Amino acid sequence: MNANEPGQPAVHDSSARAVTLDLQVPSSALAIGAHPDDVEFGCGATLAKWAAHGCVVHHLVCTDGSKGTWDPTADTARLAGQRRHEQREAARRLSGGNTGTVTFLGYVDGELDSGLEQRRRVAEVIRTVQPDVVLGHDPWKRYRIHPDHRHAGLLACEGVVAARDPHFFADLGIAHHRPAALLLWEADEVHHVEDVSGFVDVKVDALHAHESQFESTMRAIDPEQMAAFDDRIRSRLAGHGSRYGVGAAEVFARIDDL
Numbered sequence: 030m031n032a033n034e035p036g037q038p039a040v041h042d043s044s045a046r047a048v049t050l051d052l053q054v055p056s057s058a059l060a061i062g063a064h065p066d067d068v069e070f071g072c073g074a075t076l077a078k079w080a081a082h083g084c085v086v087h088h089l090v091c092t093d094g095s096k097g098t099w100d101p102t103a104d105t106a107r108l109a110g111q112r113r114h115e116q117r118e119a120a121r122r123l124s125g126g127n128t129g130t131v132t133f134l135g136y137v138d139g140e141l142d143s144g145l146e147q148r149r150r151v152a153e154v155i156r157t158v159q160p161d162v163v164l165g166h167d168p169w170k171r172y173r174i175h176p177d178h179r180h181a182g183l184l185a186c187e188g189v190v191a192a193r194d195p196h197f198f199a200d201l202g203i204a205h206h207r208p209a210a211l212l213l214w215e216a217d218e219v220h221h222v223e224d225v226s227g228f229v230d231v232k233v234d235a236l237h238a239h240e241s242q243f244e245s246t247m248r249a250i251d252p253e254q255m256a257a258f259d260d261r262i263r264s265r266l267a268g269h270g271s272r273y274g275v276g277a278a279e280v281f282a283r284i285d286d287l
């Protein structure tokens with residue numbers, strides 16, 4: 030049964046759903062993040078694993094990341110340029126020769142919306158790169174307060190719907206495309222686990238490409254703090270892993286009846 034079919038009763042016992050382990054490695058994937066660095070935090074090790082097995086990894090970043098600093102006197106246009114550079118470097122570190130496109134929608138950091146215009150642009154990217162799997166923020170994560178993460182998550186979901194159906198945005202002139210699966214990180218409810226044993230170091234290395242975020246997001250401005258940051262990432266993935274019987278894991282909500 031298609032879980033997205035209209036008119037279905039509510040599911041009262043979500044724990045009844047079995048957690049799945051490891052998708053078949055897709056031939057291409059598109060990860061959609063609100064800001065430069067969100068993709069690496071959310072699914073970097075999974076992308077690194079897939080890329081190592083031949084998957085072409087595309088990135089789509091919705092905002093310009095121009096508010097990602099604690100310095101009130103920062104040149105935010107310059108910061109946005111630096112963050113584009115950092116994102117391209119992070120993508121290269123994750124997937125090497127299997128790096129696909131890195132697209133920036135360029136909406137102002139902190140002001141992302143999920144209206145028709147934004148949905149159209151996300152659908153255009155999905156139709157253009159034709160990913161087997163789309164990954165994004167879980168927009169239904171409870172008590173989330175950053176609006177960009179919520180809107181970027183909605184755009185990933187609603188962008189898939191618009192991309193798959195031929196009469197949505199037909200004027201784009203690009204054939205519709207239906208991905209096989211949608212994985213949402215920061216999952217409010219975990220349905221799927223990717224075993225990322227052996228790929229945690231790649232994720233950490235890619236996160237280190239975001240040098241502009243060392244002070245604010247990562248709170249790592251000296252080697253000791255950087256080591257503590259690395260430990261936090263490693264222990265988080267190890268914690269997920271031990272819960273699901275693998276060495277290290279990233280976890281997702283999974284929608285695959287697209």
Ligand SMILES: [Zn+2]
Pocket residue numbers: 063064067178
């Ligand atoms: Zn973010």
